Amino acid sequence: MSHHDFHVSKGLSINHSSHDYAAPDEPPPPMISSEGVVAIDITRKFVEAAKTLEPGELVKDGYFTLFESVGALEIMDPKMDSGCLAPGESLDDDYDVARPLLPSEVMGIIDQLLCLEMAWHLGYPLSQTLLTNVYIEAILNPAPGNLQEAHFIRDPESEAAQDSMFTVLRAYCLGLLKSCWYVNERIKFEHYYEEEDFVTNTYHRSLLDNIDRDEIRDEIMSARRLVHSLRPKIMDDVADALSFRLELRAAFLRAIELSELRSSPESLSLPWSQMKAVWEPINKSRHLGTPVPEAFSTKLQRRLASTMPPRPIVQLSFEETYEHFKKLFVDAIDVLKVLNYVDSQSLLNFVLTFQAQKPQPLVYIRTLLQNFLFKDMVILGHLSIRHVIDDDLSIVVLPCSRHLDPANDDVEVPHDARFAIAHQMELFRQRAAQSYLDIFRAFCQNRCRVRRTLCHSIQDWETVQLDAEEIDQLLQVQLDEQPICYSTTLSPPDPNPTYSLPLSSWAYLYKLRLMEWIVQLGFELETYQPDELPGMYWYLSFLAKTRAQHAERIKGFASYRYNELRFHGALTPALEAQFNRSASYLRLTILDAAVTWELSDALTRLYVALARLRCITPPPRPYSSDELRYDIRMKPFSLIQLPELPSYEAFRRETEQADKSTAELLDAAQRSVGGARRGYERLSKMTEKEVFTVGAHERWVKGTKSCLRSVIAASIAIATVGKIVGEGDGGDAGGRLVVEVPRAEACYHDWWIVPKVTERK
């Protein structure tokens, strides 16, 4: 396919490009009658020649492959040929757009357009949604050259053009189409997945891109005035209902206009709040509308320049439409808060928690978020990439360090250490910036794509880590760093002195977190079979412990540096504040890793116990072996050298813990659960500054409390199983239990699949 650059996002892009949509690379339509071309009737010759072929023998163009022919539309097959008419069916719709409409009918049409608009937002193409409406199609085809032509009544002199109800409907349609144009452009510009998330095909309809937004807004305003002036004639509540709907369109255009700025959330959120407010009365007034189903038809698909077979109109109920739009407005107001930058970790947590919502925000909102983050390579409209990376480095690995001292940039003497430091740091940033920002962009995709993208990202981060280590070693020399024996709370002090290697430590920490997220998203997306859960939770625990140890190492070096500065009396309040911020972060990530491994360990042991009691049995898999399946399942991690993927034997041994009795396992599980519970309780009480969730604290607390509920559920399950095992009647203890492994969405938190265990009555 020749359109690889069709969806490259203009900001930073993820490693692999999005799925290419095969936009028809059509040749221009032929001149059907021309002096220089003659058509010769060859019917008889052709058919006779064809008959001489053997069945199955083909005559074909040398470059044409049968593989391509799979996509051919079969003419006269009603499922594929949208032009194929049933007997008695007429080609065109016989709907007359000039037929007079009652106000309630205008409302009915508008309300159905709202349902179709939301269906489009949800990912259905225009050919199955908005372009099935006769009025919309009449406005767009033939393409209007200016505002006056943008009407389903093309003759401005005719009586129909003066009709008030037509004016109102037209104004609504103009507002609708123009806002769809903006939404479509926004989505095309950012990173998304065609046909998974959204279909941007406009079937050669222009969606009014050549007509000025302000002129359209004026039309809407004058339509509102018109409605108001008709009040004696049409009922008040109908007039109000129409007016609200027009107001919605005007506000939407204003909201879109403001979203191109990246200033303060308070000023940008006004039109969204307005839409949210007017949406309620719109919903309450829909009983006043009279549906006009004849104004919507799949026959219009025939006229679209489409290589698709005929497809049904996607009909959302108004109840569903109401909920989706409500969420759209709420999410839009929420996403604006990302513009209030506090620090890089809060920014990351904002994106993580925002995207983890169920249901996930609509594609349009996700692309708005990307726009706010990355447009023109200026983060959130006012920050350089360097600022954000340096901020993150100072929080995670390098508080108060000479690496990040901005004064280094001013040194022009080449053999000065600071010059070299500035140069090396710049090289590091160039190397790491794309990977770092790609984490944010990855999380703006749909959840399946997030996981798939992260599987590729960790390979990338492995090389970032290696390159960073080289830079670290160069910098060690420039900084004249001495290796030290750092001490941590988790492990005994390493007797061999080591260097801090901050930049590669930073990269390693991100790599570990990405690996953990891959496993956790696997739970969320129901990737693992119930019998795989103990193994996967064991691996998650392994990664979390590695992360904690690594964070301790970073903390050890940071403490050393802190003490060093304090000893030399060089600690200013500003530097002290930086240290405190970093210390806060490291404490947080260690605590987070701790609760993760504790709960994971508990679940591993619980699931192993259930497996031993034969409450969860693997299905028969006669064509594979456990080891082969392990290799496949762990494939994304197998190329990572650090931490190295455990061998299958080690994995099996550690998971199954065959040397421990079931009772011992359950005791250990209960202790782990206790640790997790204390940890989560502590986390849920921390302030937003301590957990780096400024702007997203409420969402984060909700998530943490869900984890706490999962912990408690696990505790109950472990106790139930423990009781049965303790009563040990030797026989079929497992038979006394009813075990259900719930779906991710049925769990308190979709990263913690806690089995429901009850005693059989």
Add this chain to the structure above:
Amino acid sequence: MFWGAFKCTDSESNIILKHTYEYRHPSLQRQAEEIAAAGGTVKMDMTSRYLGLVVVPGRHIVKIEAEEFVSQMRKPLPSAGARLGALAGVAATSSTTSEGSSVVGGVV
């Protein structure tokens, strides 16, 4: 009528066309509307739309035409087989009047 680049055929004259455009005579209803509006005879274009790759089952084919450039017309060759190989396009070029659908493909 379907106009496209000939790509493949078999013993039953099922034809695969690439970059196909579909042409239809305007519906009788619209013809009637236009004639009424103009008050007499009227010239209407066929409607067209792009379809892309299509396969036209042989049993539905009424007529097959090949386009030739006037400047390059040769005398008709005796064997139809060789002729098939030389075709670049399979099409029809009638424009205004209606009946007798000179179409390769779908029959209304």
